[in-house]
Amino acid sequence: MAESLRLGRQRTGLLQSGAPNLPQWSARVAKPKIAYVCTECGGSSSKWQGQCPDCGAWNTLVEFAGAPASAGARGRAGYAGGSGSAVVTRLDQVPQGVEARTEVGIGELDRVLGGGLVEGSVVLIGGDPGIGKSTLLLQTLGSLGSRLPGLYVTGEESLGQVANRASRLGLSLPGLHCLTETCVERIVQHLAKEKPKLAVIDSIQTIYSEQLPAAPGSVSQVRESAARLVRHAKEQGTSIFLVGHVTKEGGIAGPRVLEHMVDAVLYFEGESGSRFRVLRAFKNRFGAVNELGVFAMGDRGLREVPNPSAMFLSGTLSQTPGSIVMVTREGTRPLLVEVQALVDQSSLSNPRRVSLGLEQNRLAMLLAVLHRHGGLAVFDQDVFVNVVGGIRVQETAADLPVLLAVLSSYRDRPLAEKTVSFGEVGLSGEIRPVPNGEERLREAASHGFRRAIVPKANLPRKGSIKDMEIIGVERLVQALEAAD
Ligand code: TYD
Ligand code: MG
Numbered sequence: 001m002a003e004s005l006r007l008g009r010q011r012t013g014l015l016q017s018g019a020p021n022l023p024q025w026s027a028r029v030a031k032p033k034i035a036y037v038c039t040e041c042g043g044s045s046s047k048w049q050g051q052c053p054d055c056g057a058w059n060t061l062v063e064f065a066g067a068p069a070s071a072g073a074r075g076r077a078g079y080a081g082g083s084g085s086a087v088v089t090r091l092d093q094v095p096q097g098v099e100a101r102t103e104v105g106i107g108e109l110d111r112v113l114g115g116g117l118v119e120g121s122v123v124l125i126g127g128d129p130g131i132g133k134s135t136l137l138l139q140t141l142g143s144l145g146s147r148l149p150g151l152y153v154t155g156e157e158s159l160g161q162v163a164n165r166a167s168r169l170g171l172s173l174p175g176l177h178c179l180t181e182t183c184v185e186r187i188v189q190h191l192a193k194e195k196p197k198l199a200v201i202d203s204i205q206t207i208y209s210e211q212l213p214a215a216p217g218s219v220s221q222v223r224e225s226a227a228r229l230v231r232h233a234k235e236q237g238t239s240i241f242l243v244g245h246v247t248k249e250g251g252i253a254g255p256r257v258l259e260h261m262v263d264a265v266l267y268f269e270g271e272s273g274s275r276f277r278v279l280r281a282f283k284n285r286f287g288a289v290n291e292l293g294v295f296a297m298g299d300r301g302l303r304e305v306p307n308p309s310a311m312f313l314s315g316t317l318s319q320t321p322g323s324i325v326m327v328t329r330e331g332t333r334p335l336l337v338e339v340q341a342l343v344d345q346s347s348l349s350n351p352r353r354v355s356l357g358l359e360q361n362r363l364a365m366l367l368a369v370l371h372r373h374g375g376l377a378v379f380d381q382d383v384f385v386n387v388v389g390g391i392r393v394q395e396t397a398a399d400l401p402v403l404l405a406v407l408s409s410y411r412d413r414p415l416a417e418k419t420v421s422f423g424e425v426g427l428s429g430e431i432r433p434v435p436n437g438e439e440r441l442r443e444a445a446s447h448g449f450r451r452a453i454v455p456k457a458n459l460p461r462k463g464s465i466k467d468m469e470i471i472g473v474e475r476l477v478q479a480l481e482a483a484d
Helices: 002-021 023-028 070-079 107-113 133-147 159-168 184-194 219-236 257-261 360-374 396-411 437-446 476-483
Strands: 035-038 061-064 122-127 150-154 177-180 198-202 239-245 264-269 276-284 292-298 301-304 323-330 333-345 353-356 381-387 419-421 451-455 469-473
Touching (some): 035 219, 061 219, 107 264, 107 292, 122 133, 122 257, 133 198, 133 239, 133 301, 150 184, 219 257, 323 396, 353 360, 360 381, 396 476, 451 476, 469 476
Parallel strands (some): 122 239, 150 177, 198 239, 323 419
Antiparallel strands (some): 264 276, 276 292, 323 333, 333 381
16 A cells, blocks of 8 residues: 555656646646635635635635546536436436345344445445444455455555455455555556446545545545545446544544535444444435444454344443433334433532533533423533443433433432433423334333333323333423432
């Protein structure tokens, strides 16, 4: 990789320094337009500014040199089905192609993809370093085997490292094809020659195009390389997995436009200390979003966890203050997760509000509601909230459990044993229902929970649930009373 990287730099260096010596060449070719592209929204501007005029983000404009402005547009026209000669068609006269889907054979990945890998689709997988992206994709190639001949293109590891990993994972080596290459033009040549049905590009940040002078990993390179690969996928019907690095903030490093160009964006989440890994569909043109796939990392790679509903429970038998189990529903499955809160006297003039696995702003809002409508003031307390197991809960059903955990920690009194909760809390202190209440309750009951504090509108329509005391609440004060 280092070799080809250096080659790439030399070549671009030549281009830059050689250009003035080639008057004929420079006379024929129009001066490359320099644009400034926002790394957040992909908007472009002709001059550098501190703030992006499109999305308002600060310090996100970077130079995007060399690529003719029409390159992206040409590419898009290409895979939209015709160059320049498109005609308006009535939608009911368009023949409906059947999406050719191939099941990968790794159930949790198939679930997140929406039932298998669609031919010609481009899927971006993001996640922290070392979380298992390369492992998952190598296992995917291994599982598909000869059903979908694949090519693993690596810009990060040597062939030896990949081979070592494959043999450790117990994959059949003769079936795996691998390439170390970082130049997108040559990758596309290889793809055109080898005609794999699936290509894995690990990672998009290491890939560069010879046509641009910028360094690999820069916005213009990532954008252009991805555009080339997407175009190839659509034209040839090759499915492509792109591995994307994530920034400190958790987004894919590089332009946001990358997320718009691909068909699906999957994120790998999990705590480094925990062996569980969660794959979440963030965008999917061929399936539901927010679907979760759960894996456990072991010494032979990633193993599926097909029934994950109880795996995020901490497993402690005795009830401790500040802890409650909530039933969240991620994708199409209910999931039991433990929410913990720690409320402690603060020595700061501006007490800390820290939330891990939940949105920070939401925590601040919930604490304000707790004060105003629950009569519990925590303005002189540090409040920490954590979702056990490194999973991120995005739905508002976490509101009520968070407040109950905060209450329990503040009073230093555990909640009643085997209690679960879910429910959204409104700004006026009302408890709002969440979708699929009854299903959540049944899931909790099947794991031995005996008491539930839930929105009144989520009470089961037909009678009750066996062995479970369900308390329906309409206002926050009622919930706090029920928890006391
Ligand atoms: P990797 O797939 O290289 O991560 P990424 O491509 O997302 O950076 O995963 C590497 C991590 O996974 C590394 O910390 C070791 C661990 N691992 C195992 O625990 N067991 C295994 O069988 C494999 C292959 C990796
Ligand atoms: Mg990797």
